[in-house]
Structure formats: C-alpha cells, structure tokens
Amino acid sequence: MIAEPISVAFGIHIPPKEYWQRLREIADEYNVVLIADEVITGFGRTGKYFATDHWDMMPDITTVAKSLTSGYSPLGAAIATKKISDSFFGTEKEMFLHLITFGGHPASCAAGLKNLEIYDREKFVENSKNMGEYLLNKLEALKSSKIVGDVRGLGLLAAIELVSDKNTKEKLPPSLEIQKKIPKYLNDSNIFTFRAGDIISLCPPLNINKDEIDFLVEGLASTIHKIEKET
Structure with a gap:
C-alpha cells in the first residue's frame, strides 16, 4: 500500500491523526507493506522532517526525492525499516538484486549530503x-x-x-x-x-x-x- 501523507495534487487535505494510524494497523493486520510517498512532504515541508512524524506512525518504506537535493541535482531514495532492508542483504541466493542505471551517482549524492547539512545548519x-x-x-x-x-x-x-x-x-x-x-x-x-x-x-x-x-x-x-x- 502506497500513499502520500498529504495528497498535494488533490487539494492538500490534512488527514486526522487517526487516519494514518489506522492505515498502519490495517497493514500490520494483513501483513501488507506500508509505503509513504514523501517526495513532496518530506524534509521539513510540513514543519517536521517527515509528514508521518506528525502522527507518530512509522511506515515500512518512505520514498524521497526532490527536496533531498533541493532540486539542484536529480536524486531519489528509499528509507526502509530493518525488517525490509534486511531483505536486500545476505547470501547471493537470499539477497534482493536490482539494477539502477544511475544509482549512487556521485554528483547527486554529494549534492544531497551537502543539502542535508544545510537543512540542519540553517534550521529549515x-x-x-x-x-x-x-x-x-x-x-x-x-x-x-x-x-x-x-x-x-x-x-x-x-x-x-x-x-x-x-x-x-x-x-x-x-x-x-x-x-x-x-x-x-x-x-x-x-x-x-x-x-x-x-x-x-x-x-x-x-x-x-x-x-x-x-x-x-x-x-x-x-x-x-x-x-x-x-x-
């Protein structure tokens, strides 16, 4: 299950705190991976580092981009819980293998690291x-x-x-x-x-x-x- 914490394209309606907490409960009940799309809402846009922080809810995966570099260089990333990230490691037969053509691009990663440093320094x-x-x-x-x-x-x-x-x-x-x-x-x-x-x-x-x-x-x-x- 994937959703934006706040749907920007559909009018910026702010959900009640119980909404995302209930989604978390349903996902857990049926063993469904819950993914928060924080491409727009992440990195301080809503007054917290991630929008889901407002509702004390931890998604299994959080997708980020855009604000990660403030748009200076293309960069996207996925943040996952240990349970999910462990699936990417192990023996050759156990690990999840996936090729990304521009994955780990040095210039974009450098821009992202410096951008995060500025976020903290300037208290954005x-x-x-x-x-x-x-x-x-x-x-x-x-x-x-x-x-x-x-x-x-x-x-x-x-x-x-x-x-x-x-x-x-x-x-x-x-x-x-x-x-x-x-x-x-x-x-x-x-x-x-x-x-x-x-x-x-x-x-x-x-x-x-x-x-x-x-x-x-x-x-x-x-x-x-x-x-x-x-x-």
Whole structure:
C-alpha cells in the first residue's frame, strides 16, 4: 500500500491523526507493506522532517526525492525499516538484486549530503514550522471573502479553496476562467506562478520570512478581491 501523507495534487487535505494510524494497523493486520510517498512532504515541508512524524506512525518504506537535493541535482531514495532492508542483504541466493542505471551517482549524492547539512545548519525544518503557523494565521483573514471556502495547511504546505457557495463548496463557474486569471492577477502583484485553479496551492521556500509571507498574502488578497468582483 502506497500513499502520500498529504495528497498535494488533490487539494492538500490534512488527514486526522487517526487516519494514518489506522492505515498502519490495517497493514500490520494483513501483513501488507506500508509505503509513504514523501517526495513532496518530506524534509521539513510540513514543519517536521517527515509528514508521518506528525502522527507518530512509522511506515515500512518512505520514498524521497526532490527536496533531498533541493532540486539542484536529480536524486531519489528509499528509507526502509530493518525488517525490509534486511531483505536486500545476505547470501547471493537470499539477497534482493536490482539494477539502477544511475544509482549512487556521485554528483547527486554529494549534492544531497551537502543539502542535508544545510537543512540542519540553517534550521529549515524549525523555520517551516514557525513560518507555517504564521502563514496559516495570515491566510485566515482571507476567509472573509465570499469566494474563499476553506484555508488549510501544515507547515509550509497550504491551500486556499475558491468556491461559489461556502455551504455547498460548489466550484466557481468555468466561464470565469480563473485558471487564466489567477496567474495573471498574481503576476500583477509580482508573484509568479505557472497555473492555478479552484484550489491555490502554496509551497513557499523553507527559508521564507515574515516579510515575504506578508508580501505573498497581500498579493493573494488582491487577486481574490479581483476575482470576487467578477462573480
């Protein structure tokens, strides 16, 4: 069984603590390997080193990439429990053999090691927690808009959900073309993004500060106000 601790592509809905703990129980009951895809949520994005740390749950395997090198060089990895990793060792007949063409690439591994050193030195995980709380607090003010149905997040991973009806959570009509307008209006505020729809996803850099968050939220407020006037 493989899943993201928080599904980024599907709206950044934060699961309750019991959700992943129950998954762990079910996987154990049926002897199923539980894999957490932390490619996006790992390495401080949610205010802890891994998102599953929020729920006191240990997956059998954790997959990581992207943030491992901060994108400076392609690198992916799998972190496994001893029970799983032991399957890769032993005699030739016992070990699990698998070939990876670019496995252990020296340049990527060097970038990853240095990146992890910087994470710890600059306290990026701690900053993600503190600035994430500040960001969510600032975003709460956007709920006063009639088209903001929800604001949610964990650490520096957040979402603003735009709706035409706060009670039913009905989406804004396609005729508004918000997929085109939101990036344009944000660009007008010097906030550059490649696309946005009914859910505006926010994944700011882990070294962001309060002034930059204030600037970001100002631009978001201006954009939402413009969209609201057109509804």
